[in-house]
Structure formats: structure tokens, C-alpha cells
Amino acid sequence: MSEILVLYYSRYGNVARMAQQVAHGIEEVSGCIARIRTVPAVSTVCEAVEDSIPSEGAPYVSHDDLRECTGLALGSPTRFGNMAAPLKYFLDTTGDLWLSGQLVGKPAAVFTSTGTQHGGQESTLLSMMIPLLHHGMLIIGLPYSEPDLHSTSSGGTPYGASHVAGGDAKRPLTDEEKRLCRTLGRRLAETATQFNHSR
Numbered sequence: 001m002s003e004i005l006v007l008y009y010s011r012y013g014n015v016a017r018m019a020q021q022v023a024h025g026i027e028e029v030s031g032c033i034a035r036i037r038t039v040p041a042v043s044t045v046c047e048a049v050e051d052s053i054p055s056e057g058a059p060y061v062s063h064d065d066l067r068e069c070t071g072l073a074l075g076s077p078t079r080f081g082n083m084a085a086p087l088k089y090f091l092d093t094t095g096d097l098w099l100s101g102q103l104v105g106k107p108a109a110v111f112t113s114t115g116t117q118h119g120g121q122e123s124t125l126l127s128m129m130i131p132l133l134h135h136g137m138l139i140i141g142l143p144y145s146e147p148d149l150h151s152t153s154s155g156g157t158p159y160g161a162s163h164v165a166g167g168d169a170k171r172p173l174t175d176e177e178k179r180l181c182r183t184l185g186r187r188l189a190e191t192a193t194q195f196n197h198s199r
Ligand SMILES: Cc1cc2nc3c(=O)[nH]c(=O)nc-3n(C[C@H](O)[C@H](O)[C@H](O)COP(=O)(O)O)c2cc1C
Pocket: 009, 010, 011, 012, 013, 014, 015, 016, 076, 077, 078, 079, 080, 081, 082, 113, 114, 115, 116, 117, 118, 119, 120, 165, 169
């Protein structure tokens, strides 16, 4: 079995729902399973320590999750056109993995949710790719051969999957957005499987 890590942060649930769709796409590929993980919120009280297990949702990620998985799907809400601090905070702890090159050559994909349609999805997705490129990961996007990329009137970009959640963050994923999340997961899992076999 090839395990693909789906690592996300979500405050209001939209990116969590996208993560489920990405996981469905991953598990459409024979021999692949998704390992879903999240990160704790960053506290304004620096000494505060989270319980090691969250009260609900996916378990917190560890460096072993990154080491053990054959690929990574990384999801974040857009915050001022950038990834959310809790995810960046976790990535900033991965210097040891970078030093030892343990993520080099693993495929990765990114996804995000915004409040508004032109609120910075692409800048967030690109910003999420930067640390992954430093780790030597191989970035997978969404090609325009996907019909949903042409017809969507909300989320969906060639840089990765996206969702427009609305000002109240309550807009559900559209059919196109769901399909593009699944396609991203499937493409990631297919690539991870091919690379795994050729190693
Ligand atoms: C501090 C903050 C900054 C935000 N910045 C943006 C932004 O730059 N563009 C945008 O469209 N939405 C922005 N939003 C809205 C979130 O991206 C949106 O609510 C997100 O889809 C929620 O994802 P979640 O349900 O997974 O937490 C911001 C929200 C917060 C709390």
C-alpha cells in the first residue's frame, strides 16, 4: 500500500471538506490510501501547549507522517493571500527533514479555500509550493484537459484545487470544485505510485 499524506489546516471546515474529496481521489487509485492529518492552531500565548490529540477531526501531523508517505497534498485557507500561520508554523519545524533530504523526489499538490473569488487563491497556492520546492518535492497541478477547469464559475485553478466559501464561509463545494479536488488527489496518487515503482 502506498500512503499519501493529506495535511491541512481548517478553521471553519471548508478546507477540511476539500481534504475529504482529495482523499477520495487518492483512494480511487489502486494500492493507494490517504492518511489525513491536521496541525494545531497557533496560540497567541506562546507557552500554551495543545493536547497531543485534537478534540475532533484528523489527528495532528508528525514528522513521521511526512517521512512515511509517498506523496503529500497540502491544504490551507487563504489568509491575506497566503497560507494560514498554523500550517506555516508546522512547515517551519521541518528543517531536519530538509537537511536529510527525506522529502526529495516525493510528489506534492496544494489546495485552498477563499472567502471571495478574487481573494488570492493563486498567490496562496504558489506560496504553499515554495517550501515544498525547497524540500525537493515534485509539484503536481491540474491540467486544462480537465473540462471542469473551463466550466467552473467558482474555484479551480491550474495551480491546485480551490473553493470559494463566501463571506460567511458556508458556501458548499460545487460539483466542479469537488471533481477537481478528487482529480488532484488521483493525479497525485498515480504519480506517487509510478515514482515508487521506479525507485
Ligand atoms: C485572517 C483572515 C484572513 C483572510 N484572508 C482572506 C483573503 O485574503 N482572501 C479571501 O478571499 N478570503 C480570506 N479569508 C477568508 C478565508 O479564506 C475563508 O473563510 C476560508 O475559505 C475558510 O476556510 P476554512 O473553512 O477551511 O477555515 C480570510 C479569513 C481570515 C480569518
